[in-house]
Amino acid sequence: MADATSRSITFPEGFLWGTATAAYQIEGSVAADGRGLSIWDTFSHTAGRTRNGDTGDVASDHYRRLEGDLDLLAALGAPGYRFSIAWPRIQPTGKGPANVEGMDFYRRLVSGLRDRGIAPVATLYHWDLPQSLEDAGGWVERDTAERFAEYTAMVATALGDEVELWITLNEPWCSAWAGYGEGSHAPGQRQLGRAVAATHHLLLAHGAAVGAIRAALGSPQVGITLNLTTFTPATDHPADVAAARRADGNQNRLFLDPIFNKSYPVDMLEHYQANQPGFAVLREGDLDTIGARIDFLGVNYYSPQTVASRERSQEAREAGYNVRLSEPSPVAEDLGGLAVMTPARPVTQMGWEVASEGLTALLVRLARHYSELPIYITENGAAIDDYVDTERRVHDPERISYIDEHLRAVHSAIEAGVEVRGYFLWSLLDNFEWEHGFSKRFGLVWVDYPSGERLLKDSFEWFRRVIERNGLTASGREVPTIG
Ligand code: IFM
Secondary structure, eight states: OHHHHHSOEEOOTTOEEEEEOOHHHHOOOTTGGGOOOBHHHHHHTSTTSSGGGOOTTTTTOTTTTHHHHHHHHHHHTOSEEEEEOOHHHHSTTSSSSOOHHHHHHHHHHHHHHHHTTOEEEEEEESSOOBHHHHHTTGGGSTHHHHHHHHHHHHHHHHHGGGOSEEEEEEOHHIIIIIIIIIOSSTTOOOOHHHHHHHHHHHHHHHHHHHHHHHHHSSSOOEEEEEEOOOEEESSSOHHHHHHHHHHHIIIIIHHHHHHHHSSOOHHHHHHTTTSSSGGGGOOTTHHHHHTOOOSEEEEEOOOOEEEEEGGGHHHHHHTTOEEOTTOOOHHHHHHTEEEEEOTTSOBOTTSOBOOTHHHHHHHHHIIIIIOOSOEEEEEOOOOOOOOOOTTSOOOOHHHHHHHHHHHHHHHHHHHTTOOEEEEEEEOSBOOOOGGGTTSOOOOSEEEETTTTEEEEOHHHHHHHHHHHHTEEOTTTTOOOOOO
């Protein structure tokens, strides 16, 4: 890695740089202009679900500060911006005609981006399901997939060709497994069979939405964003290898196989067969819908995972890993694996290991084993213990170092022949980090939550220069002085 970190690198011409955000995490104004309730409103207002009882009621106040935030994007100079559309702003109860005021907000956002020469990248679903649909069974019910296709058709017709890239779903693993399996996300359920059914209906929703967008628009670019990573066995003992393989099956192959090969992985079909309703919800023709042609794959990568078999925690310890046995996750428990940590690696504020070689390996695997479709890194970034110093500056060298390292990893994949077309940094603004509330800061821009004031962190200026030169200098991590 020494070489890779010290040389200057340039990305391919036209590389799409950007930042990424999500509606519930930044917008606030949850009761404005006819917006309906989402599962995250309900979840975050339920005692004990989020850190400090934080909610997205105000969040980063983006809904009211749209123009100012658009100007921040213009100042950053990135040619792209990824945002999500809140379904309950468009259809407050998840069905019926479009709410004009809600749609107008996204019209203003998209035209504001275009006016500033920024390509809008729209995600149709970043976890904020209308509560009425959850009351009718949510993603465990097939009907939700049909409702999603209707909603998608409305948005595609309204925003049309102004949107550069359409992303159907963000990280369906989290919606299904954190939402219905672990209960750490809305709607907070803990039943594996429901998580399996939700996985299938989310994928069905994706496939149906691809069809809806193609039917509404001339030649749209449509894809999906998955949270993927590498799962490496802690040792070469067969039990660790099998545990890592199951973890890979649950998070990677359960999504990649149906999308690219129109089939579910056999080991996962077998693994979850006893959990009802599980795969019993699968109907003839569904896999053809799910496997609809897409134009690109969106990849969210933050950290790799090393997995030991649960019974071999002592051996993993002896092999030098940090092992935390207190994982409360029924999903991981069922898979028989333990995520173990490599002590020498730095971790971010999320407790996630920093190891960018996992990103290169992941990208190469995707291109070799799944598809040569273009890939966009739709999220990558680091939560850091930022603070505002006495001179009102936020120095965040760890974030700069994290991004630098991961951009080099992306570049290595490009050199290995993977067609990576863009990189969207998570995130533009500090925001509501789901169950962690406001305790984790991922932004290039500091948000003072009580006042809503924005302050550019050092990483903002650093990333601006990376974008401007379309690459990294040999001393890429050098911290710029903001004057
Ligand atoms: O904040 C989230 C985002 O909503 C989805 N991807 C991971 C980010 C960091 O946890």
